Amino acid sequence: MAGPLLRIRDLHLTMTSFDGAAHVLNGIDLTVQRGEIWGLVGESGCGKSLTGLSISRLVPTPPARYIRGEIRFEGRDLLQLPMREVQTLRGKRIGMIFQDPTTNLNPAYRIGEQLVDVALAAASHDASVLDCPADASRREKRRAARRLAGDMLDRVGIPNAKARLDNYPHEFSGGMRQRVLIAMALIGRPDLLIADEPTTALDVSVQAQILKLLKGTVADHDIGIILITHNLGVVAETCSHVAVMYAGNIVESGPVEEVIERPAHPYTQALMAAIPTKQSKRGTLKGLGGSVPNLVSPPPGCRFAPRCPLAVAECTQALPSAVEVGTAHHAACIRVTGTEVASDV
């Protein structure tokens, strides 16, 4: 079997701010295979978006700086690749969808034109994206791209797709706009799709449809997805795997049923406890005092220690490394050893 689609190893990222360098990503490890949907969860500001944006090299440097680590996409380290090469991967091999469907489409152009632009950009690196010969004229390519755009809209479930190519973004509902954005992200046939809170701005029924659509895409095209969300309910329904982030670290990761049924890390346990109360707000956790630590001078050792109900003195000594607590199930907490789940014994 070939290597993983994406392998992030020990990724460290600092952000220069007024107070100094903030260590916003502090050793991220994440491996995504084709056919997997990884949920990336955690409180606001823990670095989910920066992790996703780093894969497409969309984090502006400065203020950001990659201290160490690697992001290997099909074996090639994206951090070492010249930007011109990264550019050829965007849209074509790595697609992205963002949170707010109203602001992520250009209001001045018909959606058909925006889809065609993405398709043509992808085709300029790989002619097979369009269903026409590589030496076709520009007109022919445009026509092929437009045909493809219509097919894509149809595939993401937009009724009367061909006719709607000529509509402007504001003529669509929020859910339909997010479908358009998914079509845009998929039109270049990417192998990895990064979706940063794609349903947060949508109401619950639309949210379920969009998630079903993403799930179907993985099944049909054998791609990998990273689904960034702060909602464990979404993860449970949609994802095959989950990585829980806290203040720039992945504190627990593994197959979704494993992690949800036997959460090992105290932070995951706290997150789980917060699920049933659906009204629990973003960024606040039931039963957990305090807030996300200051990342300019983070607490020594485990960054969760100051809020952790199970913390002991050793927790502030060194950053705990991940240990296997089940099949492919890892947690980074000194209170977990072997197959033991952290508990107050």
Add this chain to the structure above:
Amino acid sequence: MLYFILRRIVLLVPVVIGLTVIMFAIARLLPGDPVALAAGPNATQGEIEALAHEFGLDRPVWTQYFTYVGGLLHGDLGTSLLTRRPVAADIAAYLPATLELVIAAMLIAVAIGIPLGLATAVWRNRWPDYLSQVVAIGAISMPRFFLGLLLQLCFAMWLMWLPLGGRLPIIVIPPPSVTGFLTIDTLIAGDMHAFSMAMRHLAMPAIAMSLSPLATIMRMMRASTIEVMNQDYVTTARALGLPRGKIILKYVARNAISATLTVIGLYFGWLLGGTVLVETVFDWPGLGLYATKAIISQDMMPVIGVALVIGLLFVAANLVIDLLYGVINPKVRYS
């Protein structure tokens, strides 16, 4: 869209009424006797009264007002005491020169200001950006007449590349008037020599007029480009692999221009009303000079007429801008 335009025109009515009422009131309140001024220093009391009677200025002011408004309804702007000609005819003679000057200035300002604003935003905080910011501040703060004098000194006196003033040399026979714009009329007449003369005469006053709108448009365009470049849809376009040039020239530029359009419309009206000094410096026979002469001799009809025409053009310019705004920005289509 028709409704949109109609509504604008209806809104003009109170503007016209307000303007005429105020101007009539001012005419009444101003000290001095415009009729005596127009009749000349040697006129007898009888001659002055006869002149006042001829122009209806001996009647009560509200009668004068309603006569004027009645005339307005069929395009009569009254008669100038000074030139003894219908104001409408005078304006028709002077307006094209001013319009040609203002339009040329705005074309220069837009053609240079928009790309420059876009470029300085894309390469912001490098030296070309800083340089153009400094030059822009200088251009905005320099009085136009002073700039005009500098240009004359440089290009007409020292280098002798361009004529000092006027619209055409006396020895050149003007083309038959079609649009009143000499640059266009000479082209229509196919007289290339006269065309190049007209362009050379237009160049300096137009540049002098264009610099301050150019600088403002550039700064506005720079600011809105920076704002648009931070929009989510630009990030999405980058994330999906669109080439940088296409993102800037297509996705960013169009949205940034729509924010800059308003300034362009405002500046157009502002320039129309502010041509006097440049027209004086360059001896440009336009509305500004005409209105100034009228004001000095307290000849109110031309003053009101010019104010009305400029007001109308201002509204028309902003209407065009709003229509353009709808073309660029589909979401605001005349709702």
